[in-house]
Amino acid sequence: MPTILVLVLIFIILLILVSCIRIVPQAQAMVVERLGAYLETWNVGIHFKVPFIDRVAKRVLLKEQVVDFAPQPVITKDNVTMKIDTVVFFQITDPKLYAYGVENPIMAIENLTATTLRNIIGDLELDQTLTSRETINTKMRSALDVATDPWGIKVNRVELKNIIPPAAIQDAMEKQMKAERERREAILRAEGEKKSTILVAEGKKQSAILDAEADKQAAILHAEAEKEKRIREAEGQAEAIIKIQQANADGIRMIKEAGADQTVLQLKSLEAFAKAADGKATKIIIPSEIQSLAGLVTSVTEIAKKSETEN
Numbered sequence: 001m002p003t004i005l006v007l008v009l010i011f012i013i014l015l016i017l018v019s020c021i022r023i024v025p026q027a028q029a030m031v032v033e034r035l036g037a038y039l040e041t042w043n044v045g046i047h048f049k050v051p052f053i054d055r056v057a058k059r060v061l062l063k064e065q066v067v068d069f070a071p072q073p074v075i076t077k078d079n080v081t082m083k084i085d086t087v088v089f090f091q092i093t094d095p096k097l098y099a100y101g102v103e104n105p106i107m108a109i110e111n112l113t114a115t116t117l118r119n120i121i122g123d124l125e126l127d128q129t130l131t132s133r134e135t136i137n138t139k140m141r142s143a144l145d146v147a148t149d150p151w152g153i154k155v156n157r158v159e160l161k162n163i164i165p166p167a168a169i170q171d172a173m174e175k176q177m178k179a180e181r182e183r184r185e186a187i188l189r190a191e192g193e194k195k196s197t198i199l200v201a202e203g204k205k206q207s208a209i210l211d212a213e214a215d216k217q218a219a220i221l222h223a224e225a226e227k228e229k230r231i232r233e234a235e236g237q238a239e240a241i242i243k244i245q246q247a248n249a250d251g252i253r254m255i256k257e258a259g260a261d262q263t264v265l266q267l268k269s270l271e272a273f274a275k276a277a278d279g280k281a282t283k284i285i286i287p288s289e290i291q292s293l294a295g296l297v298t299s300v301t302e303i304a305k306k307s308e309t310e311n
Contacts, residue, residue, distance in 0.1 A: 097152030
């Protein structure tokens with residue numbers, strides 16, 4: 001029997017010793033009290049407490065936490081009532097202040113967020129509220145961070161999750177957005193038609209310029225061809241005259257070499273003049289010697305014809 005009691009006593013002592021050992025995990029802290037008064041804060045690692053005297057009053061999570069609050073009704077400067085729900089990111093920096101600063105920290109943060117949001121939105125009109133989210137977030141974070149500092153809480157970020165205006169305002173906004181989209185569509189269509197008209201006009205202009213350039217080049221080429229044709233014809237006529245004159249000169253030279261007298265030479269020259277003027281409206285001035293010779297030839301011809309008739 002005494003052995004059993006000893007074993008039970010040893011077991012109870014072991015349980016008490018084990019209960020006095022505390023291991024604090026990473027990103028956590030423990031607030032320890034002795035006889036109901038704050039003693040110390042245990043951080044990560046193994047710790048020992050005095051049995052029946054010390055106790056762990058609160059376990060504190062040091063990670064960043066996120067709290068999503070329900071939509072809060074707020075009134076803008078132009079008396080429009082809307083609902084806004086917020087998301088708060090906070091982190092506990094002082095476990096002692098967090099444990100003893102406020103009874104319900106989450107509820108306190110929610111109420112503080114609602115009142116701060118009403119104060120900020122009350123200075124803004126509807127349009128400013130819808131377009132100034134970043135400004136509202138910054139102001140709220142700054143205000144909440146200052147207010148929660150005595151509680152050992154640091155507010156890292158505040159976000160407006162959703163802004164819900166009244167149904168009538170939503171309908172008016174949708175109509176306004178539709179009208180704006182239709183206006184932009186009309187502007188884009190007009191711009192497209194304008195660009196199309198400009199491009200067509202530019203195309204016609206370029207076509208007219210190209211046609212004029214083509215006509216100009218064709219006229220130049222035609223004039224060049226006509227000029228070349230006339231030059232070729234003149235060169236051909238000149239060459240023909242030169243060859244005729246050369247042939248006549250060669251004939252006269254051959255007659256001279258054969259011993260012909262001056263009268264024959266003059267007659268040959270007259271024939272050359274006649275051939276040169278053949279088919280041309282050319283006035284030829286014949287020397288007086290040749291004219292006399294021609295008259296003599298005519299007289300001799302007539303006397304010969306009369307003699308033949310008498311015989």
